[in-house]
Amino acid sequence: MMGTLYGVSVGAGDPQLITLKAVRIIEACSVIAVPRTGGENSVALSIAEQTVDISAKRVIYLDFPMASDKDILDRAHSVTVKQLCTELKSNDVAFLTLGDISIYSTFCYIADSVRTAGFNVEVCAGVTSFSAATAALAEPLCLGSEELHIIPYSSSSIENSLQLSGTKVIMKAGRHTQELISLLRSKGLAEHTKAVVNCGFPDERLYVSIDDMPETPGYFTLFIITDRESRNEA
Numbered sequence: 001m002m003g004t005l006y007g008v009s010v011g012a013g014d015p016q017l018i019t020l021k022a023v024r025i026i027e028a029c030s031v032i033a034v035p036r037t038g039g040e041n042s043v044a045l046s047i048a049e050q051t052v053d054i055s056a057k058r059v060i061y062l063d064f065p066m067a068s069d070k071d072i073l074d075r076a077h078s079v080t081v082k083q084l085c086t087e088l089k090s091n092d093v094a095f096l097t098l099g100d101i102s103i104y105s106t107f108c109y110i111a112d113s114v115r116t117a118g119f120n121v122e123v124c125a126g127v128t129s130f131s132a133a134t135a136a137l138a139e140p141l142c143l144g145s146e147e148l149h150i151i152p153y154s155s156s157s158i159e160n161s162l163q164l165s166g167t168k169v170i171m172k173a174g175r176h177t178q179e180l181i182s183l184l185r186s187k188g189l190a191e192h193t194k195a196v197v198n199c200g201f202p203d204e205r206l207y208v209s210i211d212d213m214p215e216t217p218g219y220f221t222l223f224i225i226t227d228r229e230s231r232n233e234a
C-alpha cells in the first residue's frame with residue numbers, strides 16, 4: 001500500500017509551539033524526511049526530537065543547495081522527489097519544515113511533483129515566525145481593518161512595498177540585514193521598526209529599536225514595521 005507524504009510544520013523554534021497534530025503525524029510515520037543545506041544539522045529535526053521519540057524511525061536527509069540558479073534548483077528538486085517517491089512506495093513520510101510549511105517553503109514545489117507521481121500529500125499547519133515574534137514582543141500584529149503584508153527582502157518591489165499602509169513583515173534578509181536597515185532608515189521607517197532575532201530559540205533577542213542591533217544580528221532576523229503610531233498621532 002502506497003504511503004502519504006506529510007508536510008509537517010514544526011513551528012518557530014520553541015519546541016512548545018509544535019502542534020499536537022504535528023506530533024501525532026510524526027509519531028505515526030516510519031520515515032522522517034529532513035531538508036538541509038550544506039550538510040549542516042537540521043533545526044527542524046532538533047525541534048522534533050525534543051517533542052517526539054524518533055529513535056526507532058528512519059531519518060533521511062534531503063540536500064538542497066544555497067543557490068538561485070533555476071537549473072541547479074530543478075536538479076536538486078528532482079533528486080529529492082525521487083528519494084521521496086521511493087520511500088512512499090511502502091512508507092508514510094513526514095517532511096519537516098520550520099515555521100509554517102505554506103510560507104516560503106521548498107516543500108510546496110516538491111509536493112506538486114510527488115502528487116503528479118501519484119502519491120497522496122497532506123499538509124500540517126504550524127506557528128509562523130512572525131506570529132511567534134509578535135507574541136515575544138507582546139504586541140498585536142494587526143488590528144481592526146489594518147492590512148498585513150509579508151515581504152521577502154529579495155522582492156524586486158521592496159521599496160514600493162515599504163510604502164504600503166498597515167503592518168509590514170520583512171523576512172529572509174539573511175546576510176543582507178545591514179542593507180535592509182539602511183533602506184529602512186532612508187525611508188524614515190526606523191522608528192516604526194522592531195526586530196526579533198532567532199525567534200523561539202534559547203538565544204532569542206528582541207529589539208524595539210533597530211539602532212540597538214549589532215552589525216551582524218543573525219541569519220534568522222525578522223523585521224516588523226507598523227505605522228500605527230503615526231496614524232494615531234495624525
